[in-house]
Amino acid sequence: MELRLFIDFEGIDKSGKATQASLLRDWLIGRGFKVEVISFPDYTTEIGLEIKAFLSGLKQYSPEVRQLLYAANRWERKSLIESWLMDGKIVIADRYTPSGLAYGYANGLPLEWMICIERGLPQPDVVIVLDISPETSLKRSKGRVDRYESDLKFLENVRSSYKSLAEKFGWYIIDGERAPSEVFNDVINIISKYLSITR
Ligand code: TMP
Numbered sequence: 424m425e426l427r428l429f430i431d432f433e434g435i436d437k438s439g440k441a442t443q444a445s446l447l448r449d450w451l452i453g454r455g456f457k458v459e460v461i462s463f464p465d466y467t468t469e470i471g472l473e474i475k476a477f478l479s480g481l482k483q484y485s486p487e488v489r490q491l492l493y494a495a496n497r498w499e500r501k502s503l504i505e506s507w508l509m510d511g512k513i514v515i516a517d518r519y520t521p522s523g524l525a526y527g528y529a530n531g532l533p534l535e536w537m538i539c540i541e542r543g544l545p546q547p548d549v550v551i552v553l554d555i556s557p558e559t560s561l562k563r564s565k566g567r568v569d570r571y572e573s574d575l576k577f578l579e580n581v582r583s584s585y586k587s588l589a590e591k592f593g594w595y596i597i598d599g600e601r602a603p604s605e606v607f608n609d610v611i612n613i614i615s616k617y618l619s620i621t622r
Contacts, residue, residue, distance in 0.1 A: 426456075429546070435557070
């Protein structure tokens with residue numbers, strides 16, 4: 424069966440992206456699909472290390488430079504993702520271009536410019552935004568903060584960016600405040616449509 428499926432989980436920090444990505448991977452593998460999971464930022468690359476440096480406050484960059492580094496980090500992984508898709512694997516991303524757009528938009532960067540630097544990258548077929556409040560995000564991070572998590576107002580802006588971009592680009596939004604199993608039911612309902620299989 425010819426299948427090209429690239430799924431991306433999105434949302435503000437601690438919205439449950441990694442949990443849902445892992446549940447979905449296991450669910451798909453259990454149904455005989457070959458699956459790869461990738462997370463962005465990918466901190467293992469040269470540019471990923473640079474991203475780590477500014478997120479931990481070791482380096483300072485303007486919003487534009489940070490945006491370019493996040494995008495370049497995706498370009499570093501372009502051929503890997505393409506090779507997986509060519510092999511008929513389902514690719515699940517924990518953050519991808521939509522994170523760039525939502526966080527960049529909240530930083531006041533122009534949408535057309537951000538889209539431009541992502542053009543040519545493999546784009547997801549399905550984007551699922553796990554929607555939680557900034558308060559839930561901070562509560563779930565239990566004191567672990569990075570530069571964004573420390574800023575409730577910023578997270579609120581990112582959340583509304585996700586909402587308006589979801590409407591513009593046809594991304595799904597799911598209530599991420601619920602238990603992981605309930606959230607996952609919604610995820611399966613969405614993904615099943617793309618797989619044309621019944622549960
Ligand atoms: P992480 O906590 O999921 O590893 O992501 C680190 C931070 O980077 C998170 O606050 C979201 C932000 N980010 C962007 O601003 N743009 C991007 O393109 C990506 C992938 C992440």
